[in-house]
Amino acid sequence: xxxxxxxxxxxxxxxxxxxxxxxxxxxxxxxxxxxxxxxxxxxxxxxxxxxxxxxxxxxxxxxxxxxxxxxxxxxxxxxxxxxxxxxxxxxxxxxxxxxxxxxxxxxxxxxxxxxxxxxxxxxxxxxxxxxxxxxxxxxxxxxxxxxxxxxxxxxxxxxxxxxxxxxxxxxxxxxxxxxxxxxxxxxxxxxxxxxxxxxxxxxxxxxxxxxxxxxxxxxxxxxxxxxxxxxxxxxxxxxxxxxxxxxxxxxxxxxxxxxxxxxxxxxxxxxxxxxxxxxxxxxxxxxxxxxxxxxxxxxxxxxxxxxxxxxxxxxxxxxxxxxxxxxxxxxxxxxxxxxxxxxxxxxxxxxxxxxxxxxxxxxxxxxxxxxxxxxxxx
Amino acid sequence: xxxxxxxxxxxxxxxxxxxxxxxxxxxxxxxxxxxxxxxxxxxxxxxxxxxxxxxxxxxxxxxxxxxxxxxxxxxxxxxxxxxxxxxxxxxxxxxxxxxxxxxxxxxxxxxxxxxxxxxxxxxxxxxxxxxxxxxxxxxxxxxxxxxxxxxxxxxxxxxxxxxxxxxxxxxxxxxxxxxxxxxxxxxxxxxxxxxxxxxxxxxxxxxxxxxxxxxxxxxxxxxxxxxxxxxxxxxxxxxxxxxxxxxxxxxxxxxxxxxxxxxxxxxxxxxxxxxxxxxxxxxxxxxxxxxxxxxxxxxxxxxxxxxxxxxxxxxxxxxxxxxxxxxxxxxxxxxxxxxxxxxxxxxxxxxxxxxxxxxxxxxxxxxxxxxxxxxxxxxxxxxxxxxxxxxxxxxxxxxxxxxxxxxxxxxxxxxxxxxxxxxxxxxxxxxxx
Numbered sequence: 001x002x003x004x005x006x007x008x009x010x011x012x013x014x015x016x017x018x019x020x021x022x023x024x025x026x027x028x029x030x031x032x033x034x035x036x037x038x039x040x041x042x043x044x045x046x047x048x049x050x051x052x053x054x055x056x057x058x059x060x061x062x063x064x065x066x067x068x069x070x071x072x073x074x075x076x077x078x079x080x081x082x083x084x085x086x087x088x089x090x091x092x093x094x095x096x097x098x099x100x101x102x103x104x105x106x107x108x109x110x111x112x113x114x115x116x117x118x119x120x121x122x123x124x125x126x127x128x129x130x131x132x133x134x135x136x137x138x139x140x141x142x143x144x145x146x147x148x149x150x151x152x153x154x155x156x157x158x159x160x161x162x163x164x165x166x167x168x169x170x171x172x173x174x175x176x177x178x179x180x181x182x183x184x185x186x187x188x189x190x191x192x193x194x195x196x197x198x199x200x201x202x203x204x205x206x207x208x209x210x211x212x213x214x215x216x217x218x219x220x221x222x223x224x225x226x227x228x229x230x231x232x233x234x235x236x237x238x239x240x241x242x243x244x245x246x247x248x249x250x251x252x253x254x255x256x257x258x259x260x261x262x263x264x265x266x267x268x269x270x271x272x273x274x275x276x277x278x279x280x281x282x283x284x285x286x287x288x289x290x291x292x293x294x295x296x297x298x299x300x301x302x303x304x305x306x307x308x309x310x311x312x313x314x315x316x317x318x319x320x321x322x323x324x325x326x327x328x329x330x331x332x333x334x335x336x337x338x339x340x341x342x343x344x345x346x347x348x349x350x351x352x353x354x355x356x357x358x359x360x361x362x363x364x365x366x367x368x369x370x371x372x373x374x375x376x377x378x
Numbered sequence: 379x380x381x382x383x384x385x386x387x388x389x390x391x392x393x394x395x396x397x398x399x400x401x402x403x404x405x406x407x408x409x410x411x412x413x414x415x416x417x418x419x420x421x422x423x424x425x426x427x428x429x430x431x432x433x434x435x436x437x438x439x440x441x442x443x444x445x446x447x448x449x450x451x452x453x454x455x456x457x458x459x460x461x462x463x464x465x466x467x468x469x470x471x472x473x474x475x476x477x478x479x480x481x482x483x484x485x486x487x488x489x490x491x492x493x494x495x496x497x498x499x500x501x502x503x504x505x506x507x508x509x510x511x512x513x514x515x516x517x518x519x520x521x522x523x524x525x526x527x528x529x530x531x532x533x534x535x536x537x538x539x540x541x542x543x544x545x546x547x548x549x550x551x552x553x554x555x556x557x558x559x560x561x562x563x564x565x566x567x568x569x570x571x572x573x574x575x576x577x578x579x580x581x582x583x584x585x586x587x588x589x590x591x592x593x594x595x596x597x598x599x600x601x602x603x604x605x606x607x608x609x610x611x612x613x614x615x616x617x618x619x620x621x622x623x624x625x626x627x628x629x630x631x632x633x634x635x636x637x638x639x640x641x642x643x644x645x646x647x648x649x650x651x652x653x654x655x656x657x658x659x660x661x662x663x664x665x666x667x668x669x670x671x672x673x674x675x676x677x678x679x680x681x682x683x684x685x686x687x688x689x690x691x692x693x694x695x696x697x698x699x700x701x702x703x704x705x706x707x708x709x710x711x712x713x714x715x716x717x718x719x720x721x722x723x724x725x726x727x728x729x730x731x732x733x734x735x736x737x738x739x740x741x742x743x744x745x746x747x748x749x750x751x752x753x754x755x756x757x758x759x760x761x762x763x764x765x766x767x768x769x770x771x772x773x774x775x776x777x778x779x780x781x782x783x784x785x786x787x788x789x790x791x792x793x794x795x796x797x798x799x800x801x802x803x804x805x806x807x808x809x810x811x
């Protein structure tokens with residue numbers, strides 16, 4: 001019998017002090033997902049969507065929540081080398097502008113619906129059993145969901161700017177169906193064996209940290225599709241009031257929200273308002289302002305509207321798996337590329353797209369680093 | 379002459395090693411079984427049923443495994459390897475290295491609390507990587523000894539100094555991250571080698587698409603798939619979509635009887651493929667299997683009748699043929715392209731699963747073991763023996779049985795094991811006299 005040297009292990013207590021209290025928690029749900037999936041049940045997501053102890057007695061001080069948190073610097077070097085990260089925006093093999101071929105998908109999508117189309121391709125070909133996505137519950141809030149059918153995917157299509165604690169859902173789902181070891185086995189073999197996850201940079205980063213450790217439930221995730229992310233908002237009453245005053249609009253009139261070069265608010269009457277990022281910083285989640293990853297640097301594929309014509313999605317292929325997924329979905333007619341007149345135009349469009357991604361990535365990194373150093377100097 | 383050691387070393391704890399150990403122990407000799415894996419049982423433990431009786435493999439094997447662990451004359455050294463052998467018949471000195479399990483074998487009760495909470499997931503070797511296990515694990519459900527083992531490469535405590543969950547929840551206090559490998563010195567009069575085989579890796583045969591096509595699997599993967607204790611609980615499914623299997627194709631001589639790979643006939647594949655096809659039909663009477671064979675080899679007790687029954691009662695079709703390649707259609711169905719050698723016509727059959735009846739070959743590392751033991755190998759890397767002394771190796775006092783001395787099925791391996799045990803005992807008793 002050997003004593004595990006507990007004092008050396010950083011636990012959820014340290015996560016509370018260093019991340020949550022410091023206002024840096026992005027609410028990805030990773031810590032809770034692990035704790036639930038492993039049936040430790042020490043943590044839960046609170047009503048404020050921040051993780052908290054549900055029963056500290058149950059905490060085995062394993063320190064895994066601390067290690068996998070996207071804000072802690074634990075495992076950084078390993079994750080970077082495993083996923084071939086290089087400055088300034090991580091590994092990338094190619095960039096493209098495309099849209100879904102399916103009209104129904106395009107109608108409900110924020111941009112070109114490529115993410116939904118890719119998930120449909122993966123499902124049709126039995127490459128995944130389910131996709132972790134988020135679904136609009138009201139105009140400004142989203143719920144994580146595990147989509148197992150095309151219909152589920154349609155329900156979930158459209159942007160995620162209200163964020164959701166995605167990973168927690170997988171942890172929960174994993175537990176609900178696995179009270180015993182034999183159920184875990186059947187879950188793995190018959191239920192959720194291969195899963196794709198669509199997520200923000202913090203969520204994907206958590207998955208990658210978990211995969212670097214080889215731990216559950218991230219071992220089920222075989223594809224990661226990352227969304228470009230400047231920030232997510234939390235639209236509580238106070239934030240709404242601030243925004244309504246600043247923009248002279250009624251929140252009830254907002255039909256759709258999108259982020260490309262700036263924040264685009266479409267109103268029910270058909271008018272569109274463009275708002276600079278600085279004007280919405282008030283309602284952005286504080287943790288997002290300290291985040292340095294715009295382009296979702298660890299995903300298999302990153303996607304977003306930035307850089308593409310209206311109605312198209314910009315796709316950054318990062319890993320071999322991501323490139324293969326894109327080219328197969330293209331070949332099999334799930335998506336189509338933006339039609340450029342000739343190769344010269346295509347090349348120049350690609351250069352422009354890359355330049356935009358680089359510019360936004362730099363902007364977010366600078367903003368994040370400034371906030372982080374402010375937070376540290378306080 | 380120094381006193382003869384009335385102890386025997388058996389290397390390998392599979393079907394043959396277990397039988398040799400039990401026979402020797404029953405003759406009153408002390409037996410040390412050295413097994414490389416965390417549990418005894420060997421390849422037979424991975425099989426679902428055995429031909430030609432379709433008995434459940436583990437149902438036959440498990441009582442013998444238990445007997446081995448309980449026998450007062452047998453000491454099991456699992457997770458251990460023979461490092462060095464010196465001396466000669468009657469007086470061998472053997473050095474055995476026991477790897478750390480990081481679990482105290484005496485304290486662990488096999489309750490399973492640890493692996494239910496272990497967060498680190500690893501492909502399960504026993505289940506041919508068809509499912510994930512945990513870093514702390516039991517080698518298989520009926521493992522002997524029934525104790526857990528930690529995979530040091532994947533354990534978060536051993537690699538990162540974090541976690542420690544298993545140690546914290548083990549009520550027996552059996553987890554010991556500081557456990558070191560241990561050297562064991564044995565003095566034995568004779569040695570019985572029964573290290574078995576390793577399956578051929580068919581990924582090198584690119585034209586069969588193994589590794590590229592999800593519905594092309596090996597016969598050993600098939601055994602785990604159809605086993606009730608396997609990753610699907612015994613449901614035979616297509617690996618691509620877990621859909622039902624109605625059409626099965628078995629490709630014979632994959633890696634065997636080949637000038638590029640193994641020249642020998644593995645001797646068991648015609649029969650195990652017949653058995654696997656029969657089992658599929660027993661699971662679901664709608665299943666139709668085709669066996670693409672080179673020569674149908676059913677030379678054993680009850681074997682010819684077994685293949686006749688497969689054809690007659692279980693709708694198995696035998697086609698004497700040569701498979702050129704396997705391609706895949708849009709639904710990931712393997713399409714088997716072959717030449718029927720009777721009609722001399724090409725054919726294409728679309729199946730749900732294509733099963734490669736892979737060659738069984740001498741263990742990788744057979745050369746190193748032969749060097750340690752000081753025995754010669756034959757041109758195929760099997761342990762060299764002579765026709766009239768079929769279990770004697772080239773070194774007096776060292777005997778061999780089972781697949782490591784040449785292709786053999788289970789009954790034959792067990793018969794050889796009894797033969798090797800008798801020869802080893804005889805050698806010790808005559809040396810002592």
